[in-house]
Amino acid sequence: MPNMGRKLRVGMVGGGGPANFFGGPHRRGILIDNSAELTAGALRSNPDDAIASARDLFFTRGYGDWRSMIAEEAKRDDGIDYVTIVTPNDAHFGPAVAAAEAGMGVLCEKPLVMNLDEARTLHQAVKTAGVPFVVAYTYTAFPMVMMARHMVADGKVGEVRKVEAWYPQGWLAGSRESTADAAGQKQASWRVDPSKSGASGCGGDIGTHAYEFVRFVAGLTATRVRARLKTFVPGRALDDDFTVLADLDNGGVATIAASQVTIGAQNDNGFRVVGTEGTLEWSITDHNNLKYYRAGEPVHVYRLGGMYNYFPSTITPFIRVPEGHPEGFHEAMANLHRCLEWQIRAKLGEQVPDHMHLPGIADGVAGMAFLDAAVRSGRQDGEWVDVEPVG
Amino acid sequence: MPNMGRKLRVGMVGGGGPANFFGGPHRRGILIDNSAELTAGALRSNPDDAIASARDLFFTRGYGDWRSMIAEEAKRDDGIDYVTIVTPNDAHFGPAVAAAEAGMGVLCEKPLVMNLDEARTLHQAVKTAGVPFVVAYTYTAFPMVMMARHMVADGKVGEVRKVEAWYPQGWLAGSRESTADAAGQKQASWRVDPSKSGASGCGGDIGTHAYEFVRFVAGLTATRVRARLKTFVPGRALDDDFTVLADLDNGGVATIAASQVTIGAQNDNGFRVVGTEGTLEWSITDHNNLKYYRAGEPVHVYRLGGMYNYFPSTITPFIRVPEGHPEGFHEAMANLHRCLEWQIRAKLGEQVPDHMHLPGIADGVAGMAFLDAAVRSGRQDGEWVDVEPVG
């Protein structure tokens, strides 16, 4: 890594409450590489709690809410370089637009916002501001997933015929044991509340991750979908099981399946990209390996490790150790931040490594367009619904 | 196993040609347990070849065609006890009906016949004759699949919410390497010919296997389906990729996916049964293990082995070695024959072990009803089509 002039300064919105899950991983991702610091935080909805939380978590400056944080930081010479948004879905849009308009970079959790209208508005704001933007499709930031994208783009599977993407979980299956402790229940609560989560529960929370494999790895986009949205747990307002058949813009097809009621599944997302010349397969349950199949040949298993020459120079900057020391979720988090950081540093005139770009604002909008179509199809018992194009 | 009075006498239809694949496995399944013998064969379509083939393969009696075989054997005191049908799909119906009418047991390859009308006619013939009938849904005959059926029936997953069943293959992907040698090409040729294979290629050949997991393991039946049938290889007349979303008769859902163009997949069929209390998962790629998940508990991996007390007495007769000596495909074939054999022996008044029944004629008909609905849905771009009930 090159010598850096200074650490980037990061602001965080949300992520400070005791039951919050993703604040911790984002902070670890920001800190692990020692190239950025926790500068400003508006970490909880109650202003007093927010300020206390920022202090307890060693943020340099605490704020009572994101509006004041963005406004104040924008005025400072040593103000934040980018904002990380780690709130429930209903609280992404406001700070994302404000940060972009203030000229700050944004790293936003997914799904991007609450609906396609918000997404388009935000898209326009980001384009206008010209700021770097990364969406936390965290699984795209695993190096072997990047490698799959590279290999597809390099023609290794030929023309893509079919993409299968999956993301089963079991923690919302509704049995006493699967809902776990109080913290887990709070995590669960906003995810099953339409006013906080949007029109889809399972689809929004994890179906969008699965769909992004179609976009990021295969480089393709759904044109129309048939969706089956099921709510298995009695009394739940949103879908907890989500299956979509999609047509793709190259003439191929996709199957996208997510579930929150598959007892025993942890976060077992993965994909298979089937082409005319070969197949690529990855699962987070074996995340440091990527399987490449060609007819009549042994299976080729690509393994993670900075020392392997088969990685292109656009991916090696995202690998931290030579080989065999397993990297995982927090490193992927760090890669999201690294990618945004390097876009910002490049704008600041610093030299940064050539590197693969992780999903940006257009990908976030595409995820909302997919979700929007899937929800409409689901409400029509699976009728075909066209996916609206991303402007 | 009990002392048996005599070996059963088996007749075989088809399975004698040099390019035939399934004749060999069936013969191995018949012979491996030393309880039956190859008595009569009508093994090829050309009568001279048929008789020569029977001689070369050490059948006691060779016939030029199945009609004469069934007629002649029916007259003998030492005539065959059952007929195994190993022909392409278009040549199942005739010998199956004739054998049943002659009072012989039948073990028939899948899919049962060419269409639902034939299936119903055959069903009636078998019911009228009262003969034992087994359909070669071979994967149900793996002991760990039987164990899954037992555990679902025993309430181990609670109420079933969703069944996922899959069967990807890659050998018909159309690349030069995947079609392999001449024998393979002949195997391939009838499977992609509607006049021999029926209205569906991939769905009929392997989608029916996947659907049978829904029936056999989960004990459920599809009531309506949306189907996506794709033909990826240019010039092919039938589907080579087959995906179905189904509603089930208990209010649950299923996803059934099969493919012949997934390069690298061998015959990687498997299933996941998701219930309110737990999940069961099996894949042929790890076929001697069955995974059982419950919320908050370690994964419980049941392993094959006659010494394990967790198997019920209805399954242990299908396990041949104590543990750790892998059993696989040929033993599953043998289990199909063993199941039919014991039904026949029971009718002959012999004492046979209490054992699980493998799929019979009604299951074969149900497979055709599913396929019939899927093909109609596929032709309507995935509209809902009701699955006709099995009488």
Add this chain to the structure above:
Amino acid sequence: MPNMGRKLRVGMVGGGGPANFFGGPHRRGILIDNSAELTAGALRSNPDDAIASARDLFFTRGYGDWRSMIAEEAKRDDGIDYVTIVTPNDAHFGPAVAAAEAGMGVLCEKPLVMNLDEARTLHQAVKTAGVPFVVAYTYTAFPMVMMARHMVADGKVGEVRKVEAWYPQGWLAGSRESTADAAGQKQASWRVDPSKSGASGCGGDIGTHAYEFVRFVAGLTATRVRARLKTFVPGRALDDDFTVLADLDNGGVATIAASQVTIGAQNDNGFRVVGTEGTLEWSITDHNNLKYYRAGEPVHVYRLGGMYNYFPSTITPFIRVPEGHPEGFHEAMANLHRCLEWQIRAKLGEQVPDHMHLPGIADGVAGMAFLDAAVRSGRQDGEWVDVEPVG
């Protein structure tokens, strides 16, 4: 497979008792390919039982003991072509010598005999008689193990530096549950009795299998050994845990580890051959895959399947199905018999496929020499003991 003039005629010694484990697998191995028949049996030690057992198991002719069987069959025009010996270790030598002297082929269970003296006498008898002889090192008969041998011989790992071979089991761990049922206890009883098993329990029963990987796969022989023989279960007369460090005749080394007290292990044998240019790795727990490692490359996983062109023509005759239909233990058993059968048919003037030879008499003797040295080393607290050369 070529058209065969007649089925070979097989005699079996032992393997008929209700508690016998290996009789069944050998019969299945003989019968599965429909190229040999169960002609003569001397299946139990009590003559009346032996004759009854032969009748019940559908042998053409039953004998009260192996002496009369070999004598009578030798006189017949339609006498047996070879003898399969499935008795406890103390009863291998007699019938093996007698069969060889009568000009019959022999397929003998392992370890070859009770001690090195017997082994040498038998070796001489077989050489003098010039009869085909196969030792039931069954795991060498898994096609992927043959493939490993082929690849080592083909230079794929360079010069071999180290071989690790292992075979842990858990069934003799001494806890109530691990000893299982009465049949299992009988199986266990002779294996822990020096008068029936020889000077080593664990080493003789399964350590010899592990050592044969050194011989068969790597093509190397131990020149001296340090051995640790442990008896963990109180009151047991023989070792139940067996670890050997060996020097090899090419200057490399080996570690050979077997155990009968590793609770949870089934028959988890396997090996790793480490060379200057690459490594090959196989385990029966994933027996249809062979892993090949080269520095800096993806792992190459060779999979079983008759359609894969990477298999040499000497191995394809031992593969029964195209791909993806798992073959296992019984097919390996059948391959042992197939190999012997083809050697016999070749002597009879029939044309047989070019094929890899599985372990023969010299390999059986080498196993005894290894065991002899290991036992002596074990008794000297692990002092170096030279392995006697096989004449």
Add this chain to the structure above:
Amino acid sequence: MPNMGRKLRVGMVGGGGPANFFGGPHRRGILIDNSAELTAGALRSNPDDAIASARDLFFTRGYGDWRSMIAEEAKRDDGIDYVTIVTPNDAHFGPAVAAAEAGMGVLCEKPLVMNLDEARTLHQAVKTAGVPFVVAYTYTAFPMVMMARHMVADGKVGEVRKVEAWYPQGWLAGSRESTADAAGQKQASWRVDPSKSGASGCGGDIGTHAYEFVRFVAGLTATRVRARLKTFVPGRALDDDFTVLADLDNGGVATIAASQVTIGAQNDNGFRVVGTEGTLEWSITDHNNLKYYRAGEPVHVYRLGGMYNYFPSTITPFIRVPEGHPEGFHEAMANLHRCLEWQIRAKLGEQVPDHMHLPGIADGVAGMAFLDAAVRSGRQDGEWVDVEPVG
């Protein structure tokens, strides 16, 4: 985690050079949890480079050498709380003793020092000073390894009969591809130099890791050893392959095997603990799972995840995410630092969670005693050598 009064202040010795591997992981481990900061660094042997490196890596204060760093920091009110030593083996002793004598905590890389004499001197210094001390046996800091220790201590395997521990690598196999790039070669160079690495190469670098599984997981210590130390790569001064048979202080045995020439192995360390009642098995290649075997039961696979109630309260503080988001090497690094940090905070009067203690100074000394005996045995062609007791 409790609210912490302030971040701990960390000093680092070594780890700043461009070719250094372990400096980065330690810094990530220190930073990831946001509870400590990089306060002082003496990161390279050349003083100017050291100071430049500290500045570039954002240490608060840079020093030209560790002597001045420890001396100066000891005088400050805001001086460092502990020292992390990330130098080659020959440069552990000096700063470790000095830091202890200055009353600072120490986190030291392994093997502890150059020889047993140094180890004992350091041990005494640490005891006298009464400072917290952690040895970087990083693999013990994987939560599933801690869980194994907990389960053994809880009696889950009964009395331990045998421990197998392994650590194969391939990067020093000597082929052109396996030595990789310049950085790798520098990493390699000190590891094969006796003046920097000590009397054993492979044994010291990774054999000690494997041995620590015996100590940490099984809670046992070797009393005598037979060792085979091999040097396969021509011209190398130290062993690159290391195998030890050990007797343990409870009457059981161990096999400890490490290798640097196993092409294809990454850092595939793991262990199997075999007891009278069960077996525990773990491998870094599947590091988020722990397998527990009991006779006659399904395999129980314990999976990582903060939400699983089966973890005792002493381990949950080392798990960062609920489930299914893979944690790996950097989190294990962080756990080493976390453990030391909590010992220091407890001494400072802060309340810290009840937690499992990771290996300390006595374990470091025990590793040196083991290595000392193994080297002496290796030089005597594997004669038994007693392991000296740790005072």
